[in-house]
Amino acid sequence: MKKGLVLLLFLIASQLGHAQFSQAARDSLAKLTAQDHALMKAQMGITAPNRNGASGDPSSPTAANRYESKVPPYTLPDPLRLKNGVAVKNAADWWAKRRPEIVDDFEREIYGRLPAKIPATTWILEQTRDTTVGRYPIKEKYLKGVVDHSAFPELSVEIELMVATPAGATGPVPVVLEFGFIRSPFRAPAGAPANPMMAAAEPDWKEQLISRGWGYAIIVPSSIQADNGAGLRQGIIGLVNKGQPRKPDDWGALRAWAWGASRAIDYFETDKDIDAKRIAIEGLSRYGKAAIVAMAFEPRISLGFIGSSGAGGAKILRRDFGEKVENLASTGEYHWFCGNFIKYASSLTPADLPVDAHELVALCAPRPVFISSGSPQVEGQWVDAKGMFLGAVHAGPVYTLLGKKDLGTSQFPMVGTALCDGEIAFRQHAGGHTTGPNWSTWIAWACRYWGDCKYD
Ligand code: GCU
Secondary structure (H helix, E strand, O other): HHHHHHHHHHHHHHHHHHHHHHHHHOOOHHHHHHHHHHHHHHHHOOOOOOOOOOOOOOOOOOOOOOHHHHHOOOOOOOOOOOOOEEEOHHHHHHHHHHHHHHHHHHHHHHEEOOOOOOEEEEEEEEEEEEEEEOEEEEEEEEEEEEEOOOOOOOOOOOOOOOOOEEEEOOOOEEEEEEEEEEEOOOOOOOOOOOOOOHHOOOHHHHHHHHHHEEEEEEHHHHHHOOOOHHHOOOOOOOOOOOOOHHOOOOHHHHHHHHHHHHHHHHHHHOOEEEEEEEEEEEEEEEEHHHHHHHHHHEEEEEEEEOOOOOOOOOOOOOOOOOOHHHHHHOOOOHHHHOOOHHHHHOOOHHHHOOOOOOHHHHHHOOOOOOEEEHHHHHOOOOOOHHHHHHHHOOOOHHHHHHOOHHHHOOOOOOOOOOEEEOEEEEOOOOOOOOOOOHHHHHHHHHHHHOOOOOOO
């Protein structure tokens, strides 16, 4: 390493350390984030500036592309070809050879690796409550996952989780785990306004699940890892790193949130009200990205409902439409990923990525995964519904290799058309940035896999 670089690293690191522990109150989040971003680039020896992302404002001169005719051609990596060029022709080679290659690429270049040692999480049941959702009685449990911080007591991590199951259940029930927000009757004033994300033309998702005899759970991502770059030296990532900055292949927030979901599943395995063999993961937008990352890396997740995950989720990253890699790698969003990902918006280009989103969908195989989007007219083009559809299409060969059914078409469907015959499903509902109007379709599709679906 060059002397100047070492000095720069030292200066930035000492400044960050100072800010974190004695000047945090005076430093803005944005400044700390920019410093952390710069530090990561310096660690990697990247001097090239970051290319600018596109604007989400269609009237801006740098507006993101929203015209199909202007998408430049690209070539996707083949999920069924080993790095040595040999084609993967059977399931055994997928599991033993190709899948590990893809996992390694995603971990090293995009989402980061889990640390070798992560301290244990102990779940504490804080409160239970008998209540109702719609006209259905439910049992709610409010839990806290306390992470052992004996190795670095300066930081603590307590994961917030809420679980709801039908009160009259006669046995363990399947549960949909959502990355979201908890409006706890024990922590927030009663009568708080409903989350507008929930507003939809069909009954509330919770009510729909409970009416089927299923349960739901909500895990709060920010209780695991902050949603900004300044927080990377705190939360579970900071705790494991003992308050130090990340290395280029250390995990980002998406992987950390996904790790938290795995800890919730550890808890589900101990709760007799829950059938831990039937757990689905659901999330919207950045939490849709977290949901597919969780499913890709956690085999105990049996079904997925990936809402408007866009870039960094199911959308093909090489496809220049809507949000770009350059946006994801900017100071506003780079913390979702590992440091190495920043390279693809500075010294490298998206075409250099060793993997793309179709292979993230493929990591979920053979488990059923439902890719959801709103209508472009209402939701806008930023999430790139077609890019997510293509992520689903190009994962197809892996699903079929494993004896499952792919989307069944490569033709982009009309809004409202449910492509739900197979283990990869896709639907654009007629609404905006929500999973709301896709819940009934998702549930009907999930009933096929989970069975035991009550109708009343
Ligand atoms: C921004 C971001 C998206 C993200 C979204 C959200 O629009 O660019 O990638 O999905 O926020 O989480 O709401």
